Every structure is written in C-alpha cells, then in structure tokens.
Amino acid sequence: MPEAEKSTMSLLENAKSHLKDLVAFDTTSRYTNRPLIDHMAAFLRGYGIEPVILLDETGEKANLIARIGPADVPGVVLSGHTDVVPALEKGWTSGPFDLTERDGKLYGRGSCDMKGFAACVMAMVPQLVAAKLERPVWLCFSHDEEVGCLGAPAIAEWLAKREVPPMLAIIGEPTDMKLVTGQKGKIAMRCHVHGTSGHSSFAPDHVNAIDNAARIIAMIAERAGEIAENGPFDHDFTVPHSTMLATMISGGVATNVTPDLCSFTFEIRSLPSHDARAELEFLKTRANSEVLPRMQEKCAETGIEWEEIFAYPAMGDNTSSEGFAFFRDIMPEWSGKVSYGSEGGVFETIGGIPSVIVGPGSIRQAHKPDEFVEVEQLSLCLAFLEKLAAKISEPA
Structure with a gap:
C-alpha cells in the first residue's frame, strides 16, 4: 500500500498494513533478508x-539501525529480528506469507515472532518524527536471531x-505485552566421537563410537540432574535452574558394522548467575579423562571432537539500572523471566546496554502452524509505544 494512503489510516490499521507487508517477505533464516531491510530503509x-x-x-544478510531524535543524550533502543523459522509444517489453514485476519487474530509466519512488533514500530515512525523528541529512539532490526x-x-x-x-534496550519478543526482566543464555554444541569400524561379529576388537557417545550423553544427563536438584536457582524463571540435554544424534551405517562415528548435539541453557562455559569445560574434562583413555587403549587414532554451533549470553535483571528507572512508570505488568533466548543478553553483554523484553503476542503461538498475533496485542503495543514517545518528549 502506498505510504500516502497509509498516512490517512488509524494507527492500528497502519500497523496491520505494515505487518502484511513484512509477513509477505519470506525471511526464513536460510534465505537473505535484504529485500525486507531494503523495504524498511x-x-x-x-x-x-x-x-x-x-x-x-x-x-x-543485513542489520538496520536508525535514530530518530538527538544524538547527544541517552535514549532507548527498540529492537527486533527480521528472520523467521521455516513454515514447512503441515497444518497451515492459510498461506504462511499471506497475512490473514480471522476472529481478531492475524495469521502468518512471523506475525507473532516478531514482525508484529516491527510493524508497530513502523506505524509509530510518523508520530516519533513529529514529536521533536528530547531523547532519541534507536530502531534496530537484526538478521539471524x-x-x-x-x-x-x-x-x-x-x-x-x-x-x-542508549540507556535502555527494549526487545520486542512476544511476552503478551508484559515486562520480562531476565532471559537464559545458551551454548549449542556438537560432539563427534571417532571410533573404529569393522564387521560387528568382531565387535570386541573395535572402538564403538555410539557406545562412547552414549557415555558422554549420560554424563550430560547426570550433570543436568545435579543442577536441577542443587541449583543455582532463580525462581523468577519459568524453569528456575540451568538445563543441559542432548537434542540430536546420528551414527552407524548398517546393523552388522561397528560404528566408527557418532555425532550428537547438546545444549546448555544457563541462568545469568551460572557460568555455562565452566559447565562445558567440566564436561569436556570429564569426557577426556573417563571416556577417551578407554577408547585410545584400543586405538590411539580414536578421539572426541567438540564443535560450538552458536552461543548467546543470558540477560540479567536490569531493573536497578538508570535507564530502566527512567522508563519505570510506563512499563507494563511484570511477568517474570524466561528460559528461551532473545537478543537482550547481546545488547547487555556486548553493548553495555541494560535490556528488558516487552512485545506483542504469546510465545506459545510462535514456531508452529497458523502462527498468529491477536489484534488486541498490537493495540496494547501501540499504546505502550505512544507512552514511550510521550515520556522521551519530556525535557531530558
């Protein structure tokens, strides 16, 4: 829709129109997001x-950063990611990249996670530009979250x-427009166990890669149980302790061949107070001291290889920060801390910017067929952003 037409629409209808535009871009993470970024630009x-x-x-792949307002005073970041998960599952009742409204809900891939927030921010741009802000708003949209x-x-x-x-970053992930003040970090790993192969009738002569991978996986499960029992704990989180688990495994070529390779993935999701790197090193040390020697007794060429897939930091509680204090009176109802990931920890740890999470939609509607965001959630988001605009129009 031409922008001239959008200028005559209500704020909510404007946001819905922007959301239709954004959902139409297939920004599944394996594809480029450049067309969407070009559209925003x-x-x-x-x-x-x-x-x-x-x-x-x-x-x-591209990130977009834009400032509205002055550069010489601290302001606020409104942050979202532009990529979406694949929409290949069965169960879609309408096209995943064709936003469809039914019964007060807007269906489409990314409508909830998290193009709904981006659409609300875009709808607010004319108002932010006209407001002559005393503090800047930084619009930040990323790739590959x-x-x-x-x-x-x-x-x-x-x-x-x-x-x-900036003095504060607001991450627009779906929280039902409630305030989230903590998020776990994550390390995703892949472990390759290299053994020796041969006809399985001579199995005692071989180093079975699956058997030894299973020993390491058992160590992960054992340590996960210890953490669940002994902590550390933060009961504001949906799951009040860090977690460790194996998530995928592959190995072997035939029923009568001893497997010489087994690979598995595992993750560590950690509280802000829990050192995930130390947990990973503890696991590596234990595997290298208890599993590897037994393998190499039979064959010195066997081994265990560790590969980091990705990692992102946890987001701590920033409610005591100066930035949060400035915006405290406009913040919505607090709903605790979450075990899923966001970019909040990145802004906090790498950028030194205190962060919170507030955004439209429910995380329970994300990453599934017929993903949707309720129209009422967009209305609540727009009302929040209008309060924010009024707040930073006050003398700094």
Whole structure:
C-alpha cells in the first residue's frame, strides 16, 4: 500500500498494513533478508531518516539501525529480528506469507515472532518524527536471531561506539505485552566421537563410537540432574535452574558394522548467575579423562571432537539500572523471566546496554502452524509505544 494512503489510516490499521507487508517477505533464516531491510530503509527515508545498514560477511544478510531524535543524550533502543523459522509444517489453514485476519487474530509466519512488533514500530515512525523528541529512539532490526543471535552482536558493538550510547534496550519478543526482566543464555554444541569400524561379529576388537557417545550423553544427563536438584536457582524463571540435554544424534551405517562415528548435539541453557562455559569445560574434562583413555587403549587414532554451533549470553535483571528507572512508570505488568533466548543478553553483554523484553503476542503461538498475533496485542503495543514517545518528549 502506498505510504500516502497509509498516512490517512488509524494507527492500528497502519500497523496491520505494515505487518502484511513484512509477513509477505519470506525471511526464513536460510534465505537473505535484504529485500525486507531494503523495504524498511525506503520507508524510513520517506521520513527523512537515513538508516545505517550493516552487512554480514556474505553480503546476503543485513542489520538496520536508525535514530530518530538527538544524538547527544541517552535514549532507548527498540529492537527486533527480521528472520523467521521455516513454515514447512503441515497444518497451515492459510498461506504462511499471506497475512490473514480471522476472529481478531492475524495469521502468518512471523506475525507473532516478531514482525508484529516491527510493524508497530513502523506505524509509530510518523508520530516519533513529529514529536521533536528530547531523547532519541534507536530502531534496530537484526538478521539471524533464530539461528543463534548472529546479527545482533554487530548492532550492539556499533551502538557501544556512539559518543552517547542508549540507556535502555527494549526487545520486542512476544511476552503478551508484559515486562520480562531476565532471559537464559545458551551454548549449542556438537560432539563427534571417532571410533573404529569393522564387521560387528568382531565387535570386541573395535572402538564403538555410539557406545562412547552414549557415555558422554549420560554424563550430560547426570550433570543436568545435579543442577536441577542443587541449583543455582532463580525462581523468577519459568524453569528456575540451568538445563543441559542432548537434542540430536546420528551414527552407524548398517546393523552388522561397528560404528566408527557418532555425532550428537547438546545444549546448555544457563541462568545469568551460572557460568555455562565452566559447565562445558567440566564436561569436556570429564569426557577426556573417563571416556577417551578407554577408547585410545584400543586405538590411539580414536578421539572426541567438540564443535560450538552458536552461543548467546543470558540477560540479567536490569531493573536497578538508570535507564530502566527512567522508563519505570510506563512499563507494563511484570511477568517474570524466561528460559528461551532473545537478543537482550547481546545488547547487555556486548553493548553495555541494560535490556528488558516487552512485545506483542504469546510465545506459545510462535514456531508452529497458523502462527498468529491477536489484534488486541498490537493495540496494547501501540499504546505502550505512544507512552514511550510521550515520556522521551519530556525535557531530558
């Protein structure tokens, strides 16, 4: 829809129109997000805002950063990711990239996670530009959050280098428009166990890779149980302790061949107070001292290989920060802390920017067929953003 037409629409209808535009871009993480970023950039230029575009090393993925308001005072980040998970599952009753409204719900891939927030921010741009803000709003939209928060570090680093960095980041992940003040970090790993193969009738002569991978997986499960029993704990989280588990496994070529390779993935989701790197090193040390020697007694060429897939940091409780204090009176109802990931920890750890999570939609509707966001949630988000705009229009 032409922007001239959108200018005559209500704020909510404007947001719905922007959401339809955004959902139409298939930004599944394996594809480029450049067309969507170009669309956002063109929209912002229409209001005299020249965005910064940060490309990844391939040139196929892009982050967008734009400032509305002055640069010489600390402001607020409104952050979202542009990528979505695949929409290949059965069960869609309408096209996943064709936003469809039914019974007060807007269906489409990314409508909830998290293009709904981006659409609300875009709908607010005319109002933010006209408000003559006393503090800036930084619009930040990243690539590849769904596959490990790969784009956000570049944004956080760029913001940290500003003469006056932002005072708070609001991550628009779906929280039912309630305030979330903590998020777990994650390390995703792949372990390759290299054994020896041969006809399974001579199994005692071989180093069975699956058997030895199973021993390491048992160590992960054992340690997970210890953490669940002994902590550390933070009962504000949906799951009040860190977790460890194996998630995928592959190995073997035939029923009568001893497997010489077994690979499995595992993850550590950690509380902000729990050192996930120390847990990983503990596991490696134990595997290398208890499993590896038994393997190499039979064959010195066997081994255990560790591969990090991705990692992102936890987000701590920033409610005591100066930035949060400034915005405290407009914050919605608190709903605790979450065990899933977001870019909040990246902004906090890499950018030094205190962060919270507030956004439209329910995480229970994300990553599934017929993903939706309720229209009422967009209304609540727009009302929150209008309060934010009024707050930062006050004298700094």
